[in-house]
Amino acid sequence: MGKLQTLDEYLAENEFLRETAEFHLRLEKILSNVQSLDLPAREKVLELVNADKIPLLQRDDFRKNFLDAVNETLTKKFPEQKISPELAEKLLQQDNHAVNEICASSELNETLTRKIFWATVDKLVPENLKRLERDDWSENFCPICGRRPVMAQLKKFNEGRARYLSCGACGTLWHWRRTSCPYCGCDDLEKIHIFEFDGKLTIRLDVCDECGAYLKTYGEEDAENIYLRDWATLHLDLLAEEKNLRKCGAVELE
Numbered sequence: 161m162g163k164l165q166t167l168d169e170y171l172a173e174n175e176f177l178r179e180t181a182e183f184h185l186r187l188e189k190i191l192s193n194v195q196s197l198d199l200p201a202r203e204k205v206l207e208l209v210n211a212d213k214i215p216l217l218q219r220d221d222f223r224k225n226f227l228d229a230v231n232e233t234l235t236k237k238f239p240e241q242k243i244s245p246e247l248a249e250k251l252l253q254q255d256n257h258a259v260n261e262i263c264a265s266s267e268l269n270e271t272l273t274r275k276i277f278w279a280t281v282d283k284l285v286p287e288n289l290k291r292l293e294r295d296d297w298s299e300n301f302c303p304i305c306g307r308r309p310v311m312a313q314l315k316k317f318n319e320g321r322a323r324y325l326s327c328g329a330c331g332t333l334w335h336w337r338r339t340s341c342p343y344c345g346c347d348d349l350e351k352i353h354i355f356e357f358d359g360k361l362t363i364r365l366d367v368c369d370e371c372g373a374y375l376k377t378y379g380e381e382d383a384e385n386i387y388l389r390d391w392a393t394l395h396l397d398l399l400a401e402e403k404n405l406r407k408c409g410a411v412e413l414e
Contacts, residue, residue: 170386180391187279190237196286197229205289206296206303213299215306216289217252217281217330226284227252233280241276242266251277254306271412278329278411281305285330292334294322300342302327303334309342310390310409312366312377323377328390328409341368342375343408355403357396363387365400374405 171181199205205216217226227249234243247266250258251274263270285304294317297303310328314321324333325342340347346368355365355374362383366375376396378387386392390410397407407413 167386167392170392174395177392177394180394184275184389184391187276191233191279191283194233194237194280194283197226197284199286199289202288206292209303210297215302216304217285218306223249223252229284230277230280233284234276237280238276241273242268243273243277247273248277252281252305274411282330285332290330290332292332294335297334300325300336300345302330302332304332305330307411308409309336309375310407310411311388312336312342312375313381313384313388314377314379315381321379325375326388329411341366341371341373343373344368344371346370361396363393363396365396365405367405372404372406373408374400375408 167181171178199216199222200208208214208219209216216222227245230252231243231245231248234241234248244262244266247259247262247268250262259274260270262268263273289304292303301308305327307327307329309325311326313324313326313333315324316322321338323336323338325336326333336342337347339349339352341352346352348370351369353367353369355367357364362380363376363378366377368374376390376393378384380387400407
C-alpha cells in the first residue's frame with residue numbers, strides 16, 4: 161500500500177472502507193463548529209489526576225459541568241438520537257450494564273449511541289490536554305476520560321522510539337512502556353510479540369499471549385490523520401479476529 165499523504169488517497173486505495181469513512185467524517189462535520197470547553201490548564205490537570213489516579217472527567221468536581229455541556233451539544237446536534245442525561249452519565253462512567261439496559265428499553269442503537277456520545281466528548285476536550293509527555297502519566301487508562309487505549313503510536317526518542325497509547329474516545333496520547341501489555345500488564349517477553357504485515361503497512365499488531373489482546377500500533381509520525389483513526393484499519397481487526405485475538409478500548413465495545 162505504501163505511505164499515503166492524505167485520507168482521500170488512503171480511501172481511494174481502500175474502497176471497502178468508504179461507507180465507514182463517510183459515517184465518521186459526517187459525524188466530524190456535524191461537530192465541526194462545536195467549541196472545546198475551557199478546562200483547567202494542563203499542569204493543573206496533571207497535578208490532580210496524578211494525585212489520586214482518577215481521570216479528569218470522572219472526578220466529581222468536573223463530571224457534572226462537563227456532562228451539562230455534553231448534553232447541550234447532543235440536544236443541539238443529534239436531537240433525533242434522544243440520548244438522555246441519565247444515559248450520557250452512564251456512558252461517561254462506563255457503566256456498561258446500565259448502558260445496555262437503557263439503550264434496549266429506549267430502543268436505541270447502542271453502537272451508534274456510543275459513537276455519537278464519545279465523538280462529542282472528543283470534540284469538547286481541548287487539544288492541549290491530549291498530548292502528554294513521557295513522565296506526565298504512567299497508568300494504562302486515559303488520564304482525561306478513563307477509557308483504555310485502542311491504538312498506539314511509536315515516536316522518535318533519543319536513538320530509539322517510545323510508545324504512546326491512544327485513547328479511542330477522547331484522542332489523548334500518553335507514554336507507555338514498549339515491552340509491556342497495556343491491558344493486563346504482562347511484561348514477559350516470551351508472551352509479547354509483534355505481528356507485521358509484510359512491510360506493506362506502517363501499522364502492526366502488538367499481541368499479548370497472556371490475555372489474548374492486541375494493540376494496533378502506528379510506526380511513523382506523518383500520517384496520524386489516517387493511522388490513528390481506529391475505523392481506518394478495521395480490516396486489521398478482522399484479521400486479528402480470525403486469529404482469535406481480543407480487541408480492547410473501542411468505544412462501541414463493552
